[in-house]
Amino acid sequence: MNFQMDASGQSGxxxxxxxxxxxxxxxxxxIFLDAYEKTNHxxxxxxxxxxxxxxxxxxxxxxxxxxxxxxxxxxxxxxxASMFRNKAKKIGLIRHRGCHLEKSExxxxxxxxx
Amino acid sequence: xxxxxxxxxxxxxxxxxxxxxxxxxxxxxxxxxxxxxQVFRAMHTIKGSSAMFxxxxxxxxxxxxxxxxxxxxxxxxxxxxxLVNLALQARDHIKKMLDMPDNHSNENHEIIEKLQALxxxxxxxxxTTNKISHESNDIxxxxxxxxxxxxxxxxxxxITVTYRIRFNPHPKxxxxxxxxxxxxxxxxxxxxxxxxxxxxxxxxxSEIIPENCYIHWDIILTTNHTVETIRDVFIFIEDECDLxxxxxxxxxxxxxGADYKKLGQILIERKDIESNLLKxxxxxxxxxxxxxxxxxxxxxxxxxxxxxxxNHIRTVREKRKQDTSTGSIRVDAAKLxxxxxxxxxxxxVQASLSQKAMTSEDTEIIGIAEQVERLTADLRDNxxxxxxxxxxxxxxxFKRLIRDLSDELGKEVIMHTxxxxxxxxxxxxxxxxxxxxxxxxxxxDHGIESPDVRKKAGKPGSGxxxxxxxHSGANVLIKISDDGAxxxxxxxxxxxxxxxxxxxxxELSETETYNLLFAPGFSTAKTVSDISGRGVGMDxxxxxxxxxxxxxxxxxxxxxxxxxxxxxxxxxxxxDGLLVEIGKEYYVLPLSAVEECVELTEADxxxxxxxxxxxxxxxxxxxxxxxxxxQIQKPKPLxxxxxxxxxDGAMIGFVVDNIIGEHQTVIKSLGRVYxxxxxxxxxxxxxxGSVALILDVHRLSLLAESLERKTVES
Numbered sequence: 001m002n003f004q005m006d007a008s009g010q011s012g013x014x015x016x017x018x019x020x021x022x023x024x025x026x027x028x029x030x031i032f033l034d035a036y037e038k039t040n041h042x043x044x045x046x047x048x049x050x051x052x053x054x055x056x057x058x059x060x061x062x063x064x065x066x067x068x069x070x071x072x073x074x075x076x077x078x079x080x081a082s083m084f085r086n087k088a089k090k091i092g093l094i095r096h097r098g099c100h101l102e103k104s105e106x107x108x109x110x111x112x113x114x
Numbered sequence: 115x116x117x118x119x120x121x122x123x124x125x126x127x128x129x130x131x132x133x134x135x136x137x138x139x140x141x142x143x144x145x146x147x148x149x150x151x152q153v154f155r156a157m158h159t160i161k162g163s164s165a166m167f168x169x170x171x172x173x174x175x176x177x178x179x180x181x182x183x184x185x186x187x188x189x190x191x192x193x194x195x196x197l198v199n200l201a202l203q204a205r206d207h208i209k210k211m212l213d214m215p216d217n218h219s220n221e222n223h224e225i226i227e228k229l230q231a232l233x234x235x236x237x238x239x240x241x242t243t244n245k246i247s248h249e250s251n252d253i254x255x256x257x258x259x260x261x262x263x264x265x266x267x268x269x270x271x272x273i274t275v276t277y278r279i280r281f282n283p284h285p286k287x288x289x290x291x292x293x294x295x296x297x298x299x300x301x302x303x304x305x306x307x308x309x310x311x312x313x314x315x316x317x318x319x320s321e322i323i324p325e326n327c328y329i330h331w332d333i334i335l336t337t338n339h340t341v342e343t344i345r346d347v348f349i350f351i352e353d354e355c356d357l358x359x360x361x362x363x364x365x366x367x368x369x370x371g372a373d374y375k376k377l378g379q380i381l382i383e384r385k386d387i388e389s390n391l392l393k394x395x396x397x398x399x400x401x402x403x404x405x406x407x408x409x410x411x412x413x414x415x416x417x418x419x420x421x422x423x424x425n426h427i428r429t430v431r432e433k434r435k436q437d438t439s440t441g442s443i444r445v446d447a448a449k450l451x452x453x454x455x456x457x458x459x460x461x462x463v464q465a466s467l468s469q470k471a472m473t474s475e476d477t478e479i480i481g482i483a484e485q486v487e488r489l490t491a492d493l494r495d496n497x498x499x500x501x502x503x504x505x506x507x508x509x510x511x512f513k514r515l516i517r518d519l520s521d522e523l524g525k526e527v528i529m530h531t532x533x534x535x536x537x538x539x540x541x542x543x544x545x546x547x548x549x550x551x552x553x554x555x556x557x558x559d560h561g562i563e564s565p566d567v568r569k570k571a572g573k574p575g576s577g578x579x580x581x582x583x584x585h586s587g588a589n590v591l592i593k594i595s596d597d598g599a600x601x602x603x604x605x606x607x608x609x610x611x612x613x614x615x616x617x618x619x620x621e622l623s624e625t626e627t628y629n630l631l632f633a634p635g636f637s638t639a640k641t642v643s644d645i646s647g648r649g650v651g652m653d654x655x656x657x658x659x660x661x662x663x664x665x666x667x668x669x670x671x672x673x674x675x676x677x678x679x680x681x682x683x684x685x686x687x688x689x690d691g692l693l694v695e696i697g698k699e700y701y702v703l704p705l706s707a708v709e710e711c712v713e714l715t716e717a718d719x720x721x722x723x724x725x726x727x728x729x730x731x732x733x734x735x736x737x738x739x740x741x742x743x744x745q746i747q748k749p750k751p752l753x754x755x756x757x758x759x760x761x762d763g764a765m766i767g768f769v770v771d772n773i774i775g776e777h778q779t780v781i782k783s784l785g786r787v788y789x790x791x792x793x794x795x796x797x798x799x800x801x802x803g804s805v806a807l808i809l810d811v812h813r814l815s816l817l818a819e820s821l822e823r824k825t826v827e828s
Contacts, residue, residue, distance in 0.1 A: 092333075
């Protein structure tokens with residue numbers, strides 16, 4: 001799990017390759033904050049996501065919202081994110097409209113954005 | 115075999131079909147608990163009913179497979195391709211055992227041993243990643259799940275109630291080791307649920323304590339369990355959350371119809387907004403939910419939740435309405451066929467009655483005949499609709515075929531379907547299976563390239579086969595497309611020349627060239643494979659489709675792909691026909707094929723100088739004089755009629771004496787004596803009791819073509 005600035009220096013990538021559960025959400029928060037400090041655009045790449053729990057999902061929501069509020073962008077590569085999608089669906093996070101903060105309709109949990 | 119055993123077999127076959135679909139979907143989304151549950155339930159039901167009806171071998175075999183899926187269900191074993199492969203093999207073996215006339219079939223120990231080895235393999239078992247899992251997780255997985263659905267249902271109250279559950283955990287819930295996923299899962303197991311997680315309390319990154327719980331839930335649950343049972347789910351955390359459980363709908367409220375409370379009513383009832391604020395807001399013209407959010411009366415999450423509740427209750431009430439008004443029974447297909455035949459007879463008798471009534475000039479009899487006509491039409495439409503089945507029933511079987519064949523050939527193929535709800539007569543669907551299997555085999559074998567070749571061509575490694583069904587008037591179009599290499603018309607032409615199917619001087623359009631693929635013995639495959647390419651097939655496919663009174667067309671582009679379009683009638687029992695007369699004999703042409711009718715006068719014949727061609731708005735249309743084909747000696751009228759039909763994209767005319775008009779044609783098969791008369795696809799009885807033959811326009815055109823050729827040669 002790490003954050004790296006891309007060669008262009010304009011954006012960065014957070015690579016996730018381990019479970020995002022309550023045991024390591026603090027580490028993940030630090031990575032998100034680091035990315036937030038250093039770049040206006042971050043890509044999330046799931047190299048592997050063996051598991052994600054509620055703490056992990058709500059941290060993602062918080063990070064996405066924080067980026068959006070600051071006019072920054074956070075893009076998720078959904079290619080290896082079936083675990084993320086399924087868990088979000090199971091817990092009732094997937095919805096038709098995003099929260100009131102999501103003026104750009106880019107909410108992480110919008111059905112169309114999956 | 116007694117009726118109960120027959121019913122058991124039918125149900126088991128249906129469950130096995132569902133099981134196959136679930137397993138194939140599970141392969142694509144291995145984390146989907148709903149699919150894992152579906153697979154487990156199918157196995158469980160097959161096991162239970164097999165034991166009940168004395169099919170012990172099937173019950174024992176299925177029990178072993180079910181046991182493995184119980185381990186998967188408990189989260190202790192992941193879904194892998196190997197597991198899906200073995201489960202599919204097990205499903206095939208159960209089907210084989212069911213196919214046996216007796217129930218003393220052998221168990222396949224090899225599959226069971228492999229499954230057991232897989233489930234006992236420590237490496238395959240999931241390591242628990244969440245160390246702070248809810249205590250009841252482990253307890254649940256150890257509880258034997260051998261209670262039958264009947265036993266489970268026995269303890270439930272029969273009234274179905276819909277509850278609104280508002281579950282608001284305290285921040286430390288996760289730290290204390292509670293797993294909300296498990297709680298939600300337990301609630302879901304109680305009935306139909308709509309779950310909306312509220313995210314409005316999640317703070318920004320700088321403020322969030324990631325181990326705290328900020329999400330709260332609104333859950334709408336329709337169940338026949340009591341409030342106590344629902345509260346029991348939360349019993350271990352009742353001090354760590356705020357929980358309300360309210361009844362919002364129950365059986366007996368059907369008099370209100372499917373409609374449910376308005377959004378504003380729900381929000382006021384939940385105390386999410388005040389009624390005076392709602393009234394003020396309603397003055398504006400936007401959608402209520404948008405207005406409320408814009409005015410910060412409530413947030414989007416609460417609106418979403420209220421809308422979810424509204425939708426849930428509407429669905430529950432619709433379902434309840436349907437359950438009380440319809441229900442379903444299982445009927446033997448042969449009985450349905452008899453019913454359709456009888457309705458066909460009735461349509462004929464009714465036509466006869468209407469004709470007699472019109473000639474009687476008795477207004478009372480005419481009135482009764484009109485009533486009978488209306489009722490017969492309704493009865494006919496209703497009866498035909500009973501035999502209609504969605505095409506998805508056949509589409510789903512091809513998923514397995516595509517999976518297995520692509521594996522065998524080392525190709526990657528994704529199946530895409532559209533229009534699965536399109537309905538066709540049961541008989542058409544049954545007889546469509548073999549031709550479609552052949553076409554799909556060809557797509558995978560000859561069409562879709564191997565992943566390496568595709569990547570070199572700039573295509574994604576996985577090929578796609580699309581099955582699309584759409585209505586087109588009285589027909590259904592089924593398009594089978596692949597994004598493979600396409601068909602090279604030059605190769606087709608050179609093979610056709612080599613095989614003597616065409617001569618070098620023949621010039622063919624692209625469509626005509628593709629149609630050569632349907633010539634008997636034609637094959638473009640350079641090697642013969644087990645999958646296709648034996649040079650038999652496409653001609654058989656075409657004949658099978660034509661036997662269904664359908665057509666097949668090919669479109670292709672090199673490097674882009676191929677589409678085969680099957681045009682099929684909705685039903686085989688009754689068609690709209692065009693009744694015509696030749697020398698006092700009656701014939702019927704399928705109305706769906708008819709483009710237009712034009713007159714043929716002596717002057718027209720002179721203009722074409724002895725050739726069988728008609729001039730229609732500057733177009734030259736060849737025609738077949740049916741009088742000559744059928745060797746009718748009676749004198750022809752001065753003005754004949756040409757019925758123009760479309761065959762394989764070309765227009766061709768059939769010359770008849772008179773056109774009587776449209777006719778509801780109840781198709782009767784021809785007797786053995788007339789089996790050789792391929793130009794007739796059946797017969798029908800007219801209102802006066804006489805018989806009219808139904809013309810097979812395609813075969814008639816071929817016959818006319820061959821007669822013409824013989825004349826030219828001689």
